[in-house]
Amino acid sequence: MRVVHLNTYHTTGGAAVAAGRLNRALNRFGVDSTLLVQEATYPDANVDALATSFLAQKMAFARFGAERLAFLPYEKDKSVRFQFSPAVTGVDLTFNSVIRQADVLHLHWVNFGFFSVEGLGSLMRLDKPVVWTMHDMWAFTGGCHHSGTCENYQRSCGNCVPFLRRPGPNDLSHSVWQRKQKAYEAAHLVPVGCSEWLANRARKSGLFRPFSVLTIPNPIDTELFRPIDKAAARQALGLPTNRRLILFAAAKVSTVGKGFRYFEQALHQLHAQLENPREVELLIFGAGDKGLLHELPFQYHFLGPLSDMQQISYAYNAADMFVIPSLAENLPNTIMEAMACGTPAVGFTVGGIPEMIQHRESGYLAQYKSADDLSAGMQWLLDLPPNDYAAIAHAARQHVLAHYDEAIVAEQYASLYESLVGGRDLPLL
Missing domain, CATH: 3.40.50.2000 (Glycogen Phosphorylase B;)
Incomplete structure (x- = not known):
C-alpha cells in the first residue's frame, strides 16, 4: 500500500x-x-x-x-x-x-x-x-x-x-x-x-x-524528545544552571496570534509578586524582532530560530516550564515537545490545548486572554515543592507517551x- x-x-x-x-x-x-x-x-x-x-x-x-x-x-x-x-x-x-x-x-x-x-x-x-x-x-x-x-x-x-x-x-x-x-x-x-x-x-x-x-x-518521537539532565541541557546551550528558566517559543515571536503581549503583561505581574525575581530568567527561541524583548522585566536568553531538533530538545529540557499564550491553536507541537521532555506547560484554555494539559496535574490552564491567570500559572509552578514539581513533570511525559507517541x-x-x-x-x- x-x-x-x-x-x-x-x-x-x-x-x-x-x-x-x-x-x-x-x-x-x-x-x-x-x-x-x-x-x-x-x-x-x-x-x-x-x-x-x-x-x-x-x-x-x-x-x-x-x-x-x-x-x-x-x-x-x-x-x-x-x-x-x-x-x-x-x-x-x-x-x-x-x-x-x-x-x-x-x-x-x-x-x-x-x-x-x-x-x-x-x-x-x-x-x-x-x-x-x-x-x-x-x-x-x-x-x-x-x-x-x-x-x-x-x-x-x-x-x-x-x-x-x-x-x-x-x-x-x-x-x-x-x-x-x-x-x-x-x-x-x-x-x-x-x-x-x-x-x-x-x-x-x-x-x-x-x-x-x-x-x-x-x-512525536518520544526518544528524541525525552527528559535528560537539566544541568547538562543548560550547559549544552550555555545557560545558567542556578536560575529558574521560563521558556517561550514560536516560529515567529512577534506573530499576534502567539500572544506575546499577554506573556509580557503576565511577566510584569509575576516580577512584582516574586520575593526574589533575580532567581528567574527567560529562555526564548524563534524568529522575529528581538526588540520586542527589551521591555521584558526579567533577564532573557534569546536563542534565535532553532531548526536542529536536538537543540530544540535541549531547550525544552533546560526550562522549568513552557508558556504558550496563543490566542488560537489546534494541537500545538510545542506543547507536545515540552511535555515529552518532562517540562510542564502553561497555556490559555483555547482550541485543543485543554486536551493536552491537565489542569494542575500536568501543567496549568489559564483563563483565555487573562494575563493575571497566566501569571498565576507561572507562579504556581515556581512555588511547587520539588517532589510535587517532579510529579507534574512525570505526568506531562506520561500523557504524551499514552496519546502522541x-x-x-x-x-x-x-x-x-x-x-x-x-x-x-x-x-x-
Missing part, C-alpha cells in the same frame, strides 16, 4: 513538522509513505519536491504571490492578510506519477499557491481515497484558517465580518464555500482533526456534512488506510 502526503512546505510551520513526523513514523511502522512538497529544504528520505529547478521554484513563488494579490482587494486590513486563503492558484497533479501510483492520498496544509480549490477537486475525482489531516479550519470554511467566534461556516459562509472589507451574503467567503462544495462532491474523503476540538468544529460545517470526521493526533499514531493511520483500501468500515478512532 502506497500513501502520498501533500503539504505546501517541507519544514516551515507546525503542519510541515507534523506531516514530516507522520511520514517518518509510518515508514518506521512499515507503510510505504512519501511526503510531496513544493520545495525541499534539504535532501530527506521519503520526501519528494515538485520545484527542483530554479524556474520551478520561481513559479512556486509566483503562485504564492498571485494568491496573495487575489485576496488584496477583499482584505479587511493587513492584519488578516495571511489568515484567509481564496485558493485561486495552484498546481495540477492529476498526471503526476507519484500521485498516480498512490493507493491513498493524504492532504495536510496545502495553501499559499500549492493547490487551488479546483486543483483539490481534481484530486478528489481520481477515484482514490483521500485522507485530510486538518491543521486549521480552512478545509471546511469559506477561506479563513481560524474563524474565531464566527460560525457562518456551519451554513454556507457569507457576511464575513472578521476578514473581508465588504462583507455580505454573497461575498468572497460565500463564493469560496460554494467552490469547495463543488470540489468535494465526488470525493471519497475522510477528514481528520488533530484535536477533538477541531474535529467537532469540522462536524458542524455544511461542507463536511456528508463525511465521517475522525480524530487522530499528531505524532509516533508508534501509537502510525498504527491508527495504518488502520484507517487499510480500511479505505479494503472497502471496510472506518475504524473507531
Whole structure:
C-alpha cells in the first residue's frame, strides 16, 4: 500500500513538522509513505519536491504571490492578510506519477499557491481515497484558517465580518464555500482533526456534512524528545544552571496570534509578586524582532530560530516550564515537545490545548486572554515543592507517551488506510 502526503512546505510551520513526523513514523511502522512538497529544504528520505529547478521554484513563488494579490482587494486590513486563503492558484497533479501510483492520498496544509480549490477537486475525482489531516479550519470554511467566534461556516459562509472589507451574503467567503462544495462532491474523503476540538468544529460545517470526521493526533518521537539532565541541557546551550528558566517559543515571536503581549503583561505581574525575581530568567527561541524583548522585566536568553531538533530538545529540557499564550491553536507541537521532555506547560484554555494539559496535574490552564491567570500559572509552578514539581513533570511525559507517541499514531493511520483500501468500515478512532 502506497500513501502520498501533500503539504505546501517541507519544514516551515507546525503542519510541515507534523506531516514530516507522520511520514517518518509510518515508514518506521512499515507503510510505504512519501511526503510531496513544493520545495525541499534539504535532501530527506521519503520526501519528494515538485520545484527542483530554479524556474520551478520561481513559479512556486509566483503562485504564492498571485494568491496573495487575489485576496488584496477583499482584505479587511493587513492584519488578516495571511489568515484567509481564496485558493485561486495552484498546481495540477492529476498526471503526476507519484500521485498516480498512490493507493491513498493524504492532504495536510496545502495553501499559499500549492493547490487551488479546483486543483483539490481534481484530486478528489481520481477515484482514490483521500485522507485530510486538518491543521486549521480552512478545509471546511469559506477561506479563513481560524474563524474565531464566527460560525457562518456551519451554513454556507457569507457576511464575513472578521476578514473581508465588504462583507455580505454573497461575498468572497460565500463564493469560496460554494467552490469547495463543488470540489468535494465526488470525493471519497475522510477528514481528520488533530484535536477533538477541531474535529467537532469540522462536524458542524455544511461542507463536511456528508463525511465521517475522525480524530487522530499528531505524532512525536518520544526518544528524541525525552527528559535528560537539566544541568547538562543548560550547559549544552550555555545557560545558567542556578536560575529558574521560563521558556517561550514560536516560529515567529512577534506573530499576534502567539500572544506575546499577554506573556509580557503576565511577566510584569509575576516580577512584582516574586520575593526574589533575580532567581528567574527567560529562555526564548524563534524568529522575529528581538526588540520586542527589551521591555521584558526579567533577564532573557534569546536563542534565535532553532531548526536542529536536538537543540530544540535541549531547550525544552533546560526550562522549568513552557508558556504558550496563543490566542488560537489546534494541537500545538510545542506543547507536545515540552511535555515529552518532562517540562510542564502553561497555556490559555483555547482550541485543543485543554486536551493536552491537565489542569494542575500536568501543567496549568489559564483563563483565555487573562494575563493575571497566566501569571498565576507561572507562579504556581515556581512555588511547587520539588517532589510535587517532579510529579507534574512525570505526568506531562506520561500523557504524551499514552496519546502522541509516533508508534501509537502510525498504527491508527495504518488502520484507517487499510480500511479505505479494503472497502471496510472506518475504524473507531
